[in-house]
Amino acid sequence: MPVNLPVIDPKALFPVAGVRLGWAEAQIKKQNRKDLLIIEIAPNSSVSGVFTLNRFCAAPVTLCRQHLKSGNDIRALVINTGCANAGTGEQGMQDAIATCQAVAEVMSIDENTVLPFSTGVILEHLPMQRLVAGLPKAYANLAADNWADAATAIMTTDVAPKAFSRQIELQGNLVNVTGISKGAGMIHPNMATMLGYLATDAAISQPLLDEMTKEIADLSFNCISVDGDTSTNDSFIIIATGQSGAELINDKQDPAYQTIFQTLVEAAQTLAQAIVRDGEGATKFMTVTIKGAKSVQEAKTVGFSIGKSPLVKTAFFASDPNLGRILAAIGYASRECSSLDDLDTTSIDLYLGDVLVAEHGGRAASYEEAMGQAVMNQEEIQVTVDMHRGDADATIWTCDFSYDYVRINADYRT
Secondary structure: OOOOOOOOOHHHOOOOOOEEEEEEOOOOOOOOOOOEEEEEEOOOOEEEEEEOOOOOOOHHHHHHHHHHHOOOOOOEEEEEEEEOOOOOHHHHHHHHHHHHHHHHHHHOOOHHHEEEEEEEEOOOOOOHHHHHHHHHHHHHOOEOOOHHHHHHHOOOOOOOOEEEEEEEEEOOEEEEEEEEEEOOOOOOOOOOOOEEEEEEOOOEOHHHHHHHHHHHHHOOHHHEEOOOOOOOOOEEEEEEOOOOOOOOEOOOOOOOHHHHHHHHHHHHHHHHHHHHHOOOOOOOEEEEEEEEEOOHHHHHHHHHHHHOOHHHHHHHHOOOOOOHHHHHHHHHHHHOOHHHHHOOHHHOEEEEOOEEEEEOOEEOOOOOHHHHHHHHOOOEEEEEEEOOOOOEEEEEEEEOOOHHHHHHHHOOOO
């Protein structure tokens, strides 16, 4: 079961003015489950996205990039589960285009204003007849308060749906921020198989939203790892409809900027952490904080070296304070970051919770295994590494590896 992941209360998810969501059971992979979603966006909204850096990226990712780059007034998102439409060659691209055309016909909009997304099994073609047949049902279902159903409609191996909502005040106006995400396996930057959609009725200019989306992704979805595998389909989208009545925010000096930025960061981090909490087979949620690095890149490299280590992750699953595995992971991080070639291991302090485990290149004099065991028995664990070589910090979130991770992925296509 997910690690301390709150159950969604549909009534607590604020509608976002200018956004409606509609779902259908299209039987793309399985019967009797929501697996197709349309998100309708009001005209003249700002829409921005960041995507996987996997070179084998899915056809929908390529098409999304094209449609966003063209500067079109994006009017709809369409998401299917059960089939990733990745590793599908030219036919996959034609299917992605045909999906946009079908959505455009149902909604009476331009096909170039549709962003397609797919998630599921790689190397299989979309069942286009079933997908297209489901679109009118999803369109007929459009409603502003369908966020909880939408969170369910984008799930694959997720155990639970994931959503976030917050209401804030901007310039004397109430502004809503609501989002959903999916993901449980094949999770690692860049991006960290995940999909994330955030919407707000604040007004944010397109250039500023593009900049914000990249920054927010780096502070959230690019700070998580379940298994060290970067998916072919990862996508993160932010929508700003501007329909709250609040004035347009078009630069970072605007007094309202920090308020909306921090709210969007909170939303993205909560949705990203929810993916880790629902990591395939996860029983532990770990926060890994690296302090005193020379750069954020260096700090993240060390954090992910720890967070994606199978030996570290299996030790946490067993609640075994075999913490030398963490030191080993710190030591080989230089393979991915050359600035760590001069790392002085005698300057590193390692903490498990509040317990000092290692210092001066070895076991801390005050450390006793019973202290480490007490922390390891917890469901949520803080790991802190102080490198004492600079002013940069970074935090990443990860989970353990259990027997169920192997079972889930061994049975994924059955």
